[in-house]
Amino acid sequence: DARVTQTPRDKVTEMGQEVTMRCQPILGHNTVFWYRQTMMQGLELLAYFRNRAPLDDSGMPKDRFSAEMPDATLATLKIQPSEPRDSAVYFCASGWTISDRAPPNNEQFFGPGTRLTVL
Amino acid sequence: KNQVEQSPQSLIILEGKNCTLQCNYTVSPFSNLRWYKQDTGRGPVSLTIMTFSENTKSNGRYTATLDADTKQSSLHITASQLSDSASYICVVPRSNDYKLSFGAGTTVTVRA
Numbered sequence: 001d002a003r004v005t006q007t008p009r010d011k012v013t014e015m016g017q018e019v020t021m022r023c024q025p026i027l028g029h030n031t032v033f034w035y036r037q038t039m040m041q042g043l044e045l046l047a048y049f050r051n052r053a054p055l056d057d058s059g060m061p062k063d064r065f066s067a068e069m070p071d072a073t074l075a076t077l078k079i080q081p082s083e084p085r086d087s088a089v090y091f092c093a094s095g096w097t098i099s100d101r102a103p104p105n106n107e108q109f110f111g112p113g114t115r116l117t118v119l
Numbered sequence: 120k121n122q123v124e125q126s127p128q129s130l131i132i133l134e135g136k137n138c139t140l141q142c143n144y145t146v147s148p149f150s151n152l153r154w155y156k157q158d159t160g161r162g163p164v165s166l167t168i169m170t171f172s173e174n175t176k177s178n179g180r181y182t183a184t185l186d187a188d189t190k191q192s193s194l195h196i197t198a199s200q201l202s203d204s205a206s207y208i209c210v211v212p213r214s215n216d217y218k219l220s221f222g223a224g225t226t227v228t229v230r231a
Contacts, residue, residue, distance in 0.1 A: 004162070031217070043163075043208070043221040056217075091162050101217050107153075108219070110162030 002026045004094050004111035012117045018080040021114045023092030024073055032075045033093040033108055034060075034067055043091070049075065050097065082118045089113045122146045125209050125222035132199055132229055140225045142192040142209035153210040154183050154194050157224070163208055166194070199229045 005024045013019055025032050034046040036059075048056040052069040060067065064086075066078045079086055093108040126141045144152065151170045155163035167176045167183040169192070176183050180197045196203055209222035 033217075042223050043219075045218060048217055093162070097217075107165050107168065110164070112160075112162050115160075 004092055004109055006090075006092050006111040006114050008114055009112060010115045010117075012119065013082055014119050015083055016081040017118075018078065019082045019086075019116060019118075021077045021090055021092075021116070023075040023077070023094075023111055025075060025092070025094030026109055027073070029094035029096050029109075030072075031095045031097050031108075032069060033095075034075070034077050035091040035093065035110075036088045037091060037113070038088045046077070046090075079116075082116075084118045087116055087118050089115050121223070122220045123209050123211050123222040125207075125225050127225060128223070129226040129228070132227070134199060134201060134229055134231050136199055138196050138199060138227065140194040140196075140207050140209075140227070142194070142222055144190050144192070144209070144211045144220070146211040146213060146220050148213075149187060149190075150212055152183075152185055152192050153212075154181070154192075155208040155210055157206045157208060159205070166207075196227070199227075201229050201231060203227060204229045 007022045030051050032049040035043050036046055037043045046059040047067040049069050064079055069075045091113045092111045095106050095108045097106055123144045132138045151168055153168045154166045156166050157163040166178050166181050169176050169185045171187050182195045185192045206224040206226050208224045211220045
């Protein structure tokens with residue numbers, strides 16, 4: 001049963017601390033998406049990778065957020081320094097595409113999320 | 120303005136009853152529409168994906184309809200069960216684009 005895995009599931013930290021969230025996409029998938037979900041904004045796209053290359057990070061605050069894919073089995077989202085307004089659930093999703101834009105009928109498979117609380 | 124609007128925001132139904140959720144979209148050009156189910160504390164899981172030519176699609180007790188002319192979709196839950204308690208999110212991708220337009224979701228609570 002192939003699934004996207006994310007760690008940690010829950011993270012509580014203090015303002016100013018560095019936070020690193022990890023994602024293992026489904027084996028064989030070549031696209032990775034990072035989303036943030038809040039009650040106010042719903043799901044928002046933060047970053048998009050294809051074949052480990054970042055193609056879109058326009059949804060991320062550039063000064064504090066960074067996303068990388070060190071290898072095909074690991075994607076990371078880092079916040080430094082963290083702020084209370086970063087409190088949200090962060091989801092990773094993976095999929096597969098043969099073009100630089102996901103074909104419209106390809107699904108994105110979501111992980112269980114990391115619930116981040118910044119005090 | 121969000122290009123995907125869902126209603127109602129929330130609803131409560133008794134176990135065994137039916138309910139219908141609505142989704143209106145303005146995303147253009149249109150390629151497909153997806154309904155996701157999100158259980159509390161979990162990530163969204165796809166229920167159905169409907170393309171332009173499909174009017175109705177079922178997945179067990181879930182039936183989705185699509186009217187591409189009026190840009191409306193509905194998700195009907197038949198004989199609801201306690202496990203149907205979740206948020207249901209309508210998602211419309213831009214044609215040939217990886218970006219998804221998400222609705223705010225409808226929270227369904229099924230009570231015994």
